[in-house]
Amino acid sequence: VGKRIMGQCQAAVAEAADFFGRVDILLCCTSQAIIGTVEELAASQRTQNLVRDQFETNFFGPMNIIRAALPEMRSKANGHIIVLGGITGHLGTPGLGMYCVSNWALEGLCDSIAYEIAPFNVKITIVQASIEIGILTNRITSAPPLAAYSSDQNAAPLFRGILDGLLNRLPGIKAQYPQFPTDEVNTPSSEQERNAGPSLLRRNEVTTLYPPLS
DSSP states (O other), X not given: OOTTSXXXXXXXXXXXXXXXXXXXXXXEOOOEEEESOHHHHTSSHHXXXXXXXXXXXXXXXXXXXXXXXXXXXXXXXXXXXXXXXXXXXXXXXXXXXXXXXXXXXXXXXXXXXXXXXXGGTEEEEEEEEOHHHHHHTSEEEEOOOOGGGSTTTOOSOOHHHHHHHHHHHXXXXXXXXXXXXXXXXXXXXXXXXXXXXXXXXXXXXXXXXXXXXO
16 A cells, blocks of 8 residues: 555555455554664755655654544444554654654654544554564665764764664675675774674665565
């Protein structure tokens, strides 16, 4: 379903109601993560467009499918909406700010709508999964890093380095993504880090991938 297009959301709900007779449960579980500091994501028109694209996927998409399902659930006086969120909907994370903002917006929507739909016997639940589930099971896009935020100049525990470490540990990551020349990457400071994997999120360009989990 193209969640960004309201008509497609309404058509999907109508098709499900026609096939099953009713729509009891709606699960919203897709998202995408944009990696970068606030300054890095404001550095160009392209990175700003990445932020807008993330909001379309993480906030407006779930809002559209929820809006599409509500009339059907209200008419049956029954329904349960389940939204996969995360701790990033409550806690800010350095280097993951725009992802956190989209999560906060979605959880704020859910908290508000819960009271509005309760009289219709329609419930909404936010499942706050670990950050690894929300990010490693969906598309990841990294903005080009700025030198001022490299680990040897900035002591903040930026999520870029943390996630790079996780990705480098995945069995298929080295086979799928070869090492890059050091002039294309903000090279990790230690030899151990440099040998750990391709450091995909430190490339000096926009990098997009789906983590190879299998």
